[in-house]
Amino acid sequence: MTRIRFISNDDSVMEVQGAPGDRLLDLAQAYGQPLEGTCEGQMACSTCHVIVAPEDFARLPKASEDEEDMLDLAAGATRTSRLACQIWLDTAIDVLTVRIPGEARNMQGR
């Protein structure tokens, strides 16, 4: 099992459990996190953008080039940003902390 902590824009934390094979986007949506995931994992929208805690980021499989390209377009992307539709849990991941960025319009002008 993976212990996942979702940190919201207002710093509130929700901790949930995920199983190997679960996709982060599906879990986030199942628990009411505000990730749209408009393209349902086709890497065509970046509305599933999350910011992974640096200590966890290094343990995830690397992003593909397509994912990197899409992240370049995501509002407020950082060096540890990922697309939640491209992260599948596996037994090697015991904890995962991700921040849900605010809506794009809130990120602009900061």
Ligand code: FES
């Ligand atoms: Fe569209 Fe992830 S759901 S890129």
